[in-house]
Amino acid sequence: MSLNEKGFLSEEMSEIVKKIKRKFVAYFSLYEDINKFAQSTVFLLKVNNLDAQQIVLASIYLRCLSSYQSIYLLSERGLASEAKIILRAIFENVFKYVAIVKDKDLAKVFINQDVIHQKKSINKLIESDQSLKSVKELKDIIEKKKKD
Numbered sequence: 408m409s410l411n412e413k414g415f416l417s418e419e420m421s422e423i424v425k426k427i428k429r430k431f432v433a434y435f436s437l438y439e440d441i442n443k444f445a446q447s448t449v450f451l452l453k454v455n456n457l458d459a460q461q462i463v464l465a466s467i468y469l470r471c472l473s474s475y476q477s478i479y480l481l482s483e484r485g486l487a488s489e490a491k492i493i494l495r496a497i498f499e500n501v502f503k504y505v506a507i508v509k510d511k512d513l514a515k516v517f518i519n520q521d522v523i524h525q526k527k528s529i530n531k532l533i534e535s536d537q538s539l540k541s542v543k544e545l546k547d548i549i550e551k552k553k554k555d
Contacts, residue, residue, distance in 0.1 A: 415484055424483045438479055445472050460514040467504045471497050
């Protein structure tokens with residue numbers, strides 16, 4: 408299929424990727440070296456599963472690493488604008504990471520924010536689909552049981 412028919416999913420993209428990687432070989436080489444180092448550190452992490460700070464820092468690190476790898480995949484296909492969006496997300500996570508390193512209690516705040524966000528998302532979903540009312544009732548029963 409042609410690039411016009413399938414866009415970035417076209418088989419022709421493999422040739423475009425090769426051209427881009429040849430043109431920017433130094434950058435891709437450096438990127439691959441940094442990725443190799445970052446990926447190897449994943450297996451060196453010793454996370455105490457009872458320490459909120461360590462759990463959150465490890466999860467942010469993994470999120471940044473996968474985002475970093477996403478930037479590579481986007482860049483090799485010429486999707487620079489999309490790569491910049493992911494780069495911004497990495498910086499936002501780095502700021503969270505540094506803040507949590509400096510203040511251990513922020514890990515719990517980070518976790519609680521995620522729980523609150525999940526709760527809001529579930530409530531919006533239930534409100535948008537009336538067939539989920541029975542799920543809401545079940546959820547209310549579960550919540551009551553948890554409190555009991």
